[in-house]
Amino acid sequence: MVIVVGAGFAGVEAAWTLASRGIKVRLYEMRPHQTTPAHTSEWFAELVCSNSLKSQNPDSPAGLLKSEMAALGSLVLATAREHQVPGGEALAVDREAFGAAITAAIRSHPLIEVVEEEWTPDRLGSEPTVIAAGPLATGPVSRWLAEVTGKRHLHFYDAVSPTVEAASIDRTIAFAQSRYDKGGDDYLNCPFDKESYEAFVRALVDAERVPLHAFEAGGVRDGESFGEEGFYEKVKYFAGCMPIEAIAEKGERSLAFGNYKPVGLTDPRTGRRPYAALQLRPENNEKTLYSLVASQNRLRFGEQKRVFRMVPGLEQAEFVRYGVIHRNTFIDAPGVLTPWLELREVPNVFVAGQLTGVEGYVESAAMGIWAGLAVSERVLSARDMSLPPRPTSFGSLLSHLQDQTEREFAPMNINWGLLPEPDPRPKAKADVRAFRLAAARAAFEEWTGSMPTS
Numbered sequence: 509m510v511i512v513v514g515a516g517f518a519g520v521e522a523a524w525t526l527a528s529r530g531i532k533v534r535l536y537e538m539r540p541h542q543t544t545p546a547h548t549s550e551w552f553a554e555l556v557c558s559n560s561l562k563s564q565n566p567d568s569p570a571g572l573l574k575s576e577m578a579a580l581g582s583l584v585l586a587t588a589r590e591h592q593v594p595g596g597e598a599l600a601v602d603r604e605a606f607g608a609a610i611t612a613a614i615r616s617h618p619l620i621e622v623v624e625e626e627w628t629p630d631r632l633g634s635e636p637t638v639i640a641a642g643p644l645a646t647g648p649v650s651r652w653l654a655e656v657t658g659k660r661h662l663h664f665y666d667a668v669s670p671t672v673e674a675a676s677i678d679r680t681i682a683f684a685q686s687r688y689d690k691g692g693d694d695y696l697n698c699p700f701d702k703e704s705y706e707a708f709v710r711a712l713v714d715a716e717r718v719p720l721h722a723f724e725a726g727g728v729r730d731g732e733s734f735g736e737e738g739f740y741e742k743v744k745y746f747a748g749c750m751p752i753e754a755i756a757e758k759g760e761r762s763l764a765f766g767n768y769k770p771v772g773l774t775d776p777r778t779g780r781r782p783y784a785a786l787q788l789r790p791e792n793n794e795k796t797l798y799s800l801v802a803s804q805n806r807l808r809f810g811e812q813k814r815v816f817r818m819v820p821g822l823e824q825a826e827f828v829r830y831g832v833i834h835r836n837t838f839i840d841a842p843g844v845l846t847p848w849l850e851l852r853e854v855p856n857v858f859v860a861g862q863l864t865g866v867e868g869y870v871e872s873a874a875m876g877i878w879a880g881l882a883v884s885e886r887v888l889s890a891r892d893m894s895l896p897p898r899p900t901s902f903g904s905l906l907s908h909l910q911d912q913t914e915r916e917f918a919p920m921n922i923n924w925g926l927l928p929e930p931d932p933r934p935k936a937k938a939d940v941r942a943f944r945l946a947a948a949r950a951a952f953e954e955w956t957g958s959m960p961t962s
């Protein structure tokens with residue numbers, strides 16, 4: 509029997525991987541009786557924010573990771589593909605149908621027992637345990653991790669984009685087009701001219717922001733407790749999740765060159781590229797809801813309505829969800845985890861998902877699969893599983909989690925930069941990428957060819 513804590517992206521994959529190899533699993537999930545500040549449903553693997561699982565182009569790092577996961581039997585990917593909604597190159601899903609299907613698959617597996625309770629560390633026993641409690645793990649889990657990992661427990665922010673009703677978008681202004689016409693016309697674009705852009709940026713920067721919640725304001729870092737003030741000093745935003753008002757504060761044109769860059773777009777009303785463009789992506793199959801791409805923020809809800817209604821095309825927008833801010837918890841993996849995701853100081857306890865220091869639904873799910881494989885091998889043959897080779901995307905994520913270079917360890921998505929460079933490096937970027945993909949595919953095939961069959 510293996511204990512898995514949390515039925516999020518990593519937990520369901522770990523449980524599924526173990527059960528698929530004939531191992532009994534007891535899966536603890538506290539929802540719906542107790543919830544987190546971000547989850548709102550009873551579904552396992554709930555998509556707490558975007559409904560996108562990122563690119564499925566096989567020649568991108570995210571697509572490469574997906575192909576490796578699929579080959580390893582990923583439940584998340586198989587279910588996502590069944591409940592896919594239009595999203596251009598991205599694998600976007602109908603969040604309700606996806607969550608319901610994952611939950612049904614797990615609940616009906618004969619080797620998985622679901623316990624609807626909060627797991628606390630006093631339950632640790634002799635069975636192998638996989639902690640996949642996510643970036644919003646409960647207090648007892650976070651505190652215990654902080655204790656056993658020494659001074660390595662951090663908190664910081666993630667920010668979420670708002671969602672609007674499709675019918676409230678002014679289609680005489682917002683136009684359907686993907687950048688460079690790649691990936692269909694699933695995206696809508698709200699085109700700014702210089703004047704409307706500058707007015708929007710001024711309003712954004714001046715708007716009132718949400719104060720920190722108590723649960724976010726306090727934290728432990730490097731062994732010290734700190735309050736709200738300290739948090740603001742120490743908090744680190746991810747590039748991908750930095751609130752747009754913080755980006756806008758860096759310079760008037762920073763959004764026009766970043767989140768709202770207009771490249772590859774032509775406004776049919778003017779026949780020209782807009783000054784800047786806010787993109788909207790469908791949130792469901794029926795395309796009745798659209799989320800504001802890369803518009804995560806921490807403004808007060810009333811302020812969000814006022815400021816985003818200044819965007820051309822959104823003057824009458826009806827908001828069904830506002831941007832919010834959340835805590836993110838992760839451990840300093842290079843110092844505290846083995847490559848099999850086992851806590852160095854507490855043998856037989858494994859950590860999976862975002863808690864390990866990867867970032868994203870898919871990456872978290874991937875680290876759930878890896879924890880499941882590593883524990884399976886331990887249980888079935890008392891051995892350590894052969895590690896995924898460095899050139900693979902699994903190997904690259906693990907290399908991030910094991911990289912001992914002196915640095916401020918921060919969560920990471922799969923990206924080109926994680927895949928190893930050819931030596932010598934060809935001049936053309938396309939050749940470098942082609943090398944990385946080919947090396948990853950060859951290494952993955954060799955690795956899985958040598959794996960014990962399930």
Ligand SMILES: Cc1cc2nc3c(=O)[nH]c(=O)nc-3n(C[C@H](O)[C@H](O)[C@H](O)COP(=O)(O)OP(=O)(O)OC[C@H]3O[C@@H](n4cnc5c(N)ncnc54)[C@H](O)[C@@H]3O)c2cc1C
Pocket residue numbers: 513514515516517518519536537538539543544546547552553554556557558559625626627628640641642643644645646649666667668833834835836860861862863867868869870872873
């Ligand atoms: C607000 C927010 C928005 C995010 N938005 C995105 C996004 O748009 N795109 C993206 O790719 N990633 C996003 N992420 C990052 C991350 O990919 C997701 O949080 C992902 O769900 C992490 O997977 P996980 O399995 O590690 O944790 P989760 O999916 O959060 O799963 C953890 C599970 O453990 C349960 N749990 C927690 N503590 C206990 C306990 N003690 N006992 C029993 N059960 C417990 C929780 O209820 C939850 O079901 C976001 C994160 C946050 C916090």
